[in-house]
Amino acid sequence: MSTVVSQLEVPAGVTLPIYMDNHATSPLDPRVLEAMMPYFTQKFGNAASRNHSFGWEAEQAVDLARQQIAKLIGATAKEIIFTSGATESNNLAIKGIAEMYRERGNHIITQVTEHKAVLDTCKRLEKYGYRVTYLPVKADGLIDLEDLKRAIDDKTILVTIMAANNEIGVLQPIREIGKICHEKGVIFHTDAVQAVGKVPVNVIEDNIDVLSLTAHKIYGPKGVGALYVRRRNPRVQIAAQIDGGGHERGMRSGTLNVPGIVGLGKACEISMQEMDSEAAYLRGLRDGLKARFESELDYVHVNGSMEHRLPGNLNMSFVYVEGESLLMGINDVAVSSGSACTSATLEPSYVLKALGLGDDVAHSSIRFGLGRFNTQAEVDYVAAKVIDIVKKLRELSPLYEMVKEGIDLTKIEWQAH
C-alpha cells in the first residue's frame, strides 16, 4: 500500500515544528524583548507628555530608537516617522505623496510583483484620477531599467519599487532606480520591509527618498514600523493620512507605541551589528538546502534570480507535485506555497505568474524563509523530509508518470475547470 507518511527520525537538537517562514514574520529576539520589557510597566509614560519625568523617559527611549533605525539605513533621526507597520508606511508614503504633489502631476510608477499594500494603494488612487503604470518584470523577477526610463513622463510624481520581494526574495536594482528618479526629479519610494537589516540599504548611496520598514521581519515586535522621509536634496513632503494630535512632525498622529518603538530600535541595532555574519550564515544554509534538492530530485526549478536575492530566501518549484499537498506532508515544517489552494482566492501566486512561469509551476512552489534562529540540523531535516514527501507524491502524480513516459504535457487537451 502506498503511503505519504514520512518515517524520518527527528535528529537530536531539533524541536518540531520547525519555523522556516521568516518572510511572513520572524520570532522576537530575546535581546529585543529584554529592551522592551521596562516600557510596558515601570516606564509607561506617553512620549508626548512634555512636563513630567514619565514623558521624558519615554521620549528619550523613542529618540534612541529613532537614532538606531536611522543609523541602519544611513538616515538622520529626524527623518524617521513611526507607524503601525509597513502596510501603514506604504499607504502613508504613496497616498501622502500623491496628495501633496497633485498639482505637479498625477502619474505613479510601480511594478507588478509589489506587495498588495503597494498595489492596492495604487489601485485606490486610480479611482481618484491618478494614472498608474505597472512595470513588468523579467524572468528573473527584476524590472528592466529601460522600461522605467520610458515610463517616466512630465506628469510622473512618484516611483515606488520594492527593495526585496517577499515571495522570491529578489533584490531590485534600487540604487539605479533611485538615480534615474533623481535625474528626472521624481520621488523614489521603496518598500524595503524584506531588505532592511538583511542586506545593506543606505538611503544616500541608494538614492532613496522615502522608505518603508517594519519591526517584525527583523526579529522585532509586530504592530510597529517606520517611514523614512528625506529632509534634504530633495526635501520630501507627505500629507498626513491620520489626523489628530500632530505627532511625528504632523505626518502621523497618534500616541507612540513606546515599547514597540524601543523594540524596533533594538532590532535595528542588532541587525546592523550582525548583518554580515548573519547573511553569510543564511546564504550557507540556503545554498546547502538548494544543492540537496537539486542533487536528489529531478524537475526542480528555482523561481527568480539567484544572483540578486536575499540570503535567507529559497523559492523552489517541485514540478508535478501540488504545493498544498506537499505542505500537508511536511506539516511539522512551517513554510509557505504559491499554490492556489493555499490562497483564499484560489488563484496561484501573482508574483510567480509575473515571472512568466506557467500556473503549473506556481502551483508547485514552496518558499523557504530561513532566519537567524534556524540551524544546520533543522535544514538537514527539512531537506530530507521534503525530498521524501516529494518522491512519495510523485508516485501519486499522473503528470510525473506521463513525463517519465516521454509524453509532452503541453500537447494534451486538458479540461480546465
Added chain:
Amino acid sequence: MSYSDKVVDHYSNPRNVGTLDKSSSEVGTGLVGAPECGDVMRLQIRVNPETQVIEEAKFKTFGCGSAIASSSLATEWIKGRKVEDALTIKNTDIVKELSLPPVKIHCSVLAEDAIRAAIGDWKKKNGVAETADVTTAAQ
C-alpha cells in the same frame, strides 16, 4: 486550513494508487482537470465483461490533499460495483464523507467527473451506449 481526519487518512494512506493497462479493452481511463488549475486526476477501472462489475480501480492524482483524498475515496466506492451503479455516486456524497469545506468542493466535482470519464471511456471501447440521463436511469 485544517483537514478532517478522513482527508488526512486518505492522503496519508491513499487506497488503490496505480496504473492499469489503458490499451486493454476491459480498462476505462478518465483523465480530468488541468495542470494549470492545480489538479489532475487519472482514474482507471477494469470491468468484468460478463458481469459489468468494476473489479479493479486505480488512481493517480496531482492536486491538494482534498483532491487526493476525493479520488482515493472514489476508487474505494466504485470497486465491486456495477458500472451503472457506480454512476450514481455524486460529488455531494464525497463532500459529506470527507467533510470538505466549501473551497474544496471542486475536488469532489473532479472526482465525480473522473468516475464518469473512466466509465465513458470503457463504454466507448466496448460499444455500450451512453445512458442519456444517468440520474434518471439510476432511480
